[in-house]
Amino acid sequence: QSVLTQPASVSGSPGQSVTISCTGTSSDVGGFNYVSWYQHHPGKAPKLMIYDVSNRPSGVSHRFSGSKSGSTASLTISGLQAEDEADYYCSSYTSSITVLFGGGTKLTVL
Amino acid sequence: EVQLVESGGGLVKPGGSLRLSCVASGFTFSSYTMNWVRQAPGKGLEWVSSISSTGTTVYSADSVKGRFTVSRDNSKNSLFLQMSSLRPEDTAVYYCVRVLGALLGDYWGQGTLVTVSS
Numbered sequence: 001q002s003v004l005t006q007p008a009s010v011s012g013s014p015g016q017s018v019t020i021s022c023t024g025t026s027s028d029v030g031g032f033n034y035v036s037w038y039q040h041h042p043g044k045a046p047k048l049m050i051y052d053v054s055n056r057p058s059g060v061s062h063r064f065s066g067s068k069s070g071s072t073a074s075l076t077i078s079g080l081q082a083e084d085e086a087d088y089y090c091s092s093y094t095s096s097i098t099v100l101f102g103g104g105t106k107l108t109v110l
Numbered sequence: 111e112v113q114l115v116e117s118g119g120g121l122v123k124p125g126g127s128l129r130l131s132c133v134a135s136g137f138t139f140s141s142y143t144m145n146w147v148r149q150a151p152g153k154g155l156e157w158v159s160s161i162s163s164t165g166t167t168v169y170s171a172d173s174v175k176g177r178f179t180v181s182r183d184n185s186k187n188s189l190f191l192q193m194s195s196l197r198p199e200d201t202a203v204y205y206c207v208r209v210l211g212a213l214l215g216d217y218w219g220q221g222t223l224v225t226v227s228s
Contacts, residue, residue, distance in 0.1 A: 003154065034212035038155075045218040046155070051210055089155050093212040097169050099145070099157035 004029065004090055006102035013110045017078040020105045022090030023071060028100050030071030034093035037066055037075045040104075041086045049088075050075060077107070085109045112136040112217040114206045119222030126196050130222060132189040132206030140164075140184035143209035146191050148202035149221075158204070159191065160213050169213070174200075196226045 005023040012018040022029065022037075029035055037050040048057050050066035053073060063078045073092070077084055090102040118130040130146070146158040159170040159180040168180055179192040189206055203223050207215035 032212065034214055036210075036214040038218075040155075045205070045220050047218075048210070048216045051214065051216065057216065091155070091157075091214055093214060097213070098171065099147075099160070099213050101147075101155040101157065104154040 004092060004100050004102035006088075006090060006105045008103070009106045009108065011108040011110055012080045014080050014082065016080050017076060018080060018107065020075045020077075020088055020090075020107070022073040022075070022092075022102045024073075024092055024100065025071055027096070028071075028092040028094040029068065029073050029090075031095055032093050033068070035066070035068060035073040036091045037064075037073075038089045038091065039084075039086045040089060046089070080109050082109050112208065114208065114217060114219035116204065116206050116219045116222040119204065119224045121225045121227065122196055123228050124197060124226055126226070127192070127194040128196065128224060130191040130193065130204055130224070132219060134187045134189065134206075134208070137208070139187040143213065144180075144182065144189045145207040145209055145213065145215050146178075146180060146189075147205045147207050147215070147218075148200075148224075149205070150199070150202040153202075156202075157213075160209065161189070193224070196224075198226050200224065201226045 038046040040046040054066040113135045161180045177195045203221040205221045206219040208217040210216040
């Protein structure tokens, strides 16, 4: 598998919650608790939002949370704010000792 | 504050070579595995290569094996990516990334653009 599967786009209104899924296989997402999520505003450095499936780095808002069920990981953003509008990528360690990224999801705040 | 600053990008012809550099500051560079990750125009992120803290272990994507070589100089807090036999599909912004664990990164640089075109 060359890329993890993410929806191309999601949207929500301010204050609402959205969830972005990331589907892999038992050789990556399903096999390890090593899934990260990144927020990327074009032209800027990607920012780590979630690591090891559900851990938030210091400084990241509690509105961001991560989970996993089987081979699908999810990023949930609650209380949507305008500044959350960005591209989001999941990433997983694999059994081949490589890294896979998702194709990216564009979040639009309506 | 962790800082990663890439340089060395530019325009190169197909078949040519280029060497990217990344200078790190704000952390003990010699203690961390480092990655190169790229993003082609309009595309998603793609992992390129990882190098262990001592430089003794390297992992690379199949798409660059035999063409790209990652290295580091811990005395200069620097990471390198030597790219050869470049192809148009190597055109991308290349990011230097500090690894948090299991080859997944936490801090990213701003990236350097490599364009492969005749």
